[in-house]
Amino acid sequence: MGMDGRATAVGHLDADCFYVSAERVRDAFLVDKPVGVLGNQGACVIAKSYEMKAAGVKTGEPIWEALVKCPSGIYIKRDFRWYEVLSRLMLGLMQDASRRVEYYSIDEFFFRAEPGRGETFEGLAKALRDRIEECVGVPVTVGIARTRTLAKLISDTAKPAGARAVLDPAAEEELLAGLPVTEITGIAGRRAERLSAWGITTCLHLARADRALVRRLLTASGEALWWEINGDPVQAIQCRRPAHKTLSRGGSLGEATSEPVLLYAWLVRNVERLIEELRYHEVAAGRIKVFLMYKTGHTGFGQRTLAVPSDRFDVLLEAARPCLRQAWARGATATHMHLIAEDLAPRGQSALSFFDPPARRLRAEAVARVKAEINDRIGRFALRSAATLYLPAIYADGANAYDICDVRDKMCF
Template sequence: MKRQGPIGHVDADCYYVAAERVRHAHLAGLPVGVLGNQGACVIAKSYEMKAAGVGTGMPIWDAMALCPEGVYVKRDFRWYEVLSRLMLETMRELSPKVEYYSIDEFYFEVVSPRGGDDQEAARLVRDRIMERVRVPVTVGIARTRTLAKLISDAAKPFGARAVLDPAAEHALLAARPVTDVTGIAGRRERLLLPRGIRTCLDLARADRRIIRRVLTASGEALWWELNGDPVIPINAQRTPHKVLSRGGSFGAPTGRPEVLWAWLVRNLERLVEELAFHRVLAGRVAFWVGYRDGHASEGRATPGVPTDRFDVLLDALRPCLRRAWVPGAMAARMHLFAEDLRPHLPRHLGLFDGTGPGDAATAVKRAVNDRHGRFALRSGATLPLGPIYADRANGHDICDVRGKTCF
């Protein structure tokens, strides 16, 4: 296997809470919970709130019963992205190659400071981010990215640790359950347990051929990584999307078709934004809706030609909604998918091609929103969602943080 220098992993500690504490200093030391956009559940919590028994995904009323002295704030992904970009800038000053893995995680090629070692490099990264951004992070450095993440997880909170000695690696792996490896959970864990694989070290010492047969090539890559061979590279540039999606929970379930239609239109407006940003066209669209009783339904359609036009995609999705809607059932969430993506390249116009009213309306809408703010001008079909648009927390979602690798 090709050898390379050490790889580092940076992971912010309770990132959403830390970001709120950057702009609201009085929250330091208090039990803080960050709520989802509908304010119904806790999506992140401070260590103080975790100690009170509050878990991620817990309904707000249960969290308040466990931690009545807690401070609960609604999430603000636009602000979290601002700080995330500042962390990315800082990382790029310290390393020639950085992967923006998620809003609060980065992988990087380690450059040891002059006169220092890899342990000093870990402390430098941690302390520089704290100094510049005021967000506490934990840094792990190892021979591979999989090992680096395991080390940073073990060093939390606000830790900085470099482990490059095989004996020290084995001690770490023996103490961690196999589910601590990113990519091992649920079905894969159940496949490994009958083979006596319970810890990370069990996985590293297993027969590679068996791991490939059970977990396919991606599982074999993890085996190599746990044994110190870096086979998963640092991706400084995001790989092209295969699918783009927008959607989520409604907050309040609905059985009204006009509200369901309004949500479809809202999510399509967001999806069209992404098609335009990534300069791709949708060759196929899919619509999925989940109901409160647990069942789901979907529909698919193919536009006449690959497109990113709102009006054309809306016409394609209209019959998908009819197929997916169950009269009388309470819909709770929805997702739209743009599939079979094609690059938006210059092309010769056909005899009947040209710009029509749909193109002109899209151009005006985009110009107004670029100047006055996202969703300042939107389709009238979204009028039933007035309270959603009135809440500024709904103007930016985690999937709108562009450039990260994991989404």
């Protein structure tokens, strides 16, 4: 019950084929057609419509394979700036409807479900679904249950455009009996194998399993899921994202390369992007790590601890350069790079380094201010390090200017 005496439960709202739906909002021509949204390099399908799914196209499939399966499909480069616009509109509507809303991902929200007077939980789910589609134009599915884990299971099974509330234990049991345990977020791969060895293959098996056994097999996080699917809410709705323990930037290099000059250009790009994030969160990095993934499947790695935490371009690049050398394998073709900042400290609360001359520090900070002011006024990356000039195609393609990780304040990513 809520503080005002109204019955409460947990809701989960998830947009249906969100990236495709967002493209259809601004171009009705795409409605009812097979549509695939491509990653920033245009190399693979990162989202697909139900029509394209029916043709056999899978998420993550290379574009050349998708074209064979669905030659009549319409393939569009993703646009996370536009997706964020619609995501924020959905968030605002959710906050109007509930006093506690968690911005879980760009198209997913958990919320405290509180029906109005004379309204049922099922009626609330339908009202929210219809309100989002009416105001934003995006179809969504809503599930309401006693816990967030159950709510997500319900919404997942009600897609597309469903609205369902299940709060009766008998109805919960019927739902859980028909779902493999891998339908629960957080249970897959090795975790599922451990459970399977004990005959736990469905959600209901897990609910009926011994709690101590589940904890031994899946640790405390798995035990929390056990409580949740048994109707005991132990995972709170987080209205504000907890502080980051790490920040990172990186991803696919687009065209795989073994050229050191190109790898260095990507390193500089990721340092500049990482600094944007450090400054947004008002933290400084105490340790830098660089990962390179290669076509052979192996990974190169390098790390460096800074004398004092910093968010300065010259300091972070000086630390990241030897990390790249450690991660680099001569002649090997790299496909991905990730730059990670750890040991985050509040910005401006660390002692100055004895080895950082004041004149150098003041000059670097002045350059950073000018750079930020110009980019804020003209456009992101309008002014950047000359080392990135080796990546003209990346900066010429607007799809590369904004990524899913740039949509801030979500719980995931």
